[in-house]
């Protein structure tokens with residue numbers, strides 16, 4: 001029987017974001033963010049028309065939720081602060097009720113012995129900031145820096161791990177290329193500006209953190225999905241390299257190494273899409289890199305050389321350089337439509353060790369979203385989600401192997417503690433260790449995976465047939 005025991009002090013826990021769990025989107029002085037606004041205007045874009053006000057009600061139930069987290073083996077938990085709850089207009093007045101709310105959460109976590117990891121931005125641009133252009137506008141970069149400093153001042157004593165952003169490439173892709181987030185723009189050049197300003201914002205926040213003498217570490221959370229080419233053919237390999245440039249290295253290189261890949265700059269130059277920059281930006285980005293890297297991993301990216309040339313007049317997309325590849329026989333999570341490839345997590349970690357100075361890192365999200373889990377309930381009404389336990393085990397084995405090979409990986413946080421609101425998918429795919437019954441006032445019930453996770457945390461590992 002194989003046993004997988006992790007280093008002493010390994011971080012076990014889960015991650016979530018404000019908009020996806022808090023609910024209470026329009027009370028106690030919270031300002032509107034892009035999700036509130038988009039839902040109000042186009043509710044039909046959201047699965048079953050469930051919006052950000054109807055998320056898991058963490059705002060109300062955080063005390064019990066934190067108690068349950070403790071019971072389920074957590075020693076760490078990542079949450080995000082809602083910018084528009086704390087500073088309703090994105091800049092200016094601070095909402096005292098939000099200060100109280102986040103202080104209560106942090107105090108509660110600390111009291112039960114769960115270390116809070118706090119992220120400052122998880123896809124939730126305040127509407128007032130979006131109305132002046134969102135990340136396209138440098139004023140928003142400045143406002144973000146002020147908001148971050150406000151958070152450091154207000155909560156800094158309680159937090160030793162800060163994160164500037166979660167998956168900053170997602171608002172770029174989803175909001176400015178593929179029409180999945182507000183403002184639903186399809187424009188490569190604008191997407192590049194948004195991405196550039198997000199990176200600059202992260203570096204400026206790190207600068208403010210370091211210069212302000214705050215204690216603790218500051219990092220970023222990235223989805224660094226590796227690209228796997230269909231074959232060893234040079235055209236397939238080139239497709240993989242370019243996909244990697246766009247979707248991984250664009251954020252990973254500046255965040256960890258302080259510079260952009262030359263090849264990427266050349267492509268942008270060729271496409272006449274280099275972003276607007278200012279004189280001191282380069283120095284700030286190169287000097288203020290992250291202390292710690294959170295890695296979100298769900299699925300690999302399989303690519304191949306292009307089958308057909310894109311329409312010459314169609315809007316330019318990164319997919320101009322490669323096609324996605326449906327590898328025959330790949331293992332799928334059919335609900336989310338994502339491939340399950342456990343070794344991918346190891347490949348990422350080895351890449352971080354070999355090419356990114358073995359920076360301190362941790363798995364900051366990994367999980368499996370499944371539709372209609374009710375059908376897996378046993379007689380006691382507990383969801384028997386063995387598939388999720390297998391998913392976690394399969395990935396953890398590879399994390400364990402990476403540790404054996406010297407990767408500086410310090411923890412594993414799943415997505416997510418309780419079922420939450422997945423943006424446009426709302427409550428379609430459920431990810432939680434704990435189910436949330438929307439029909440019964442968001443009643444929580446621990447799933448089988450939740451009890452398995454408890455044992456995982458308590459034993460600091462698992463054995464094959466547990």
Ligand code: BG6
Nearest residue numbers: 017166167369415422423425429
């Ligand atoms: C990550 C995000 O990309 O994946 C989360 O950080 C998100 O916000 C999670 O919910 C799962 O993806 P999805 O699209 O199924 O919600």
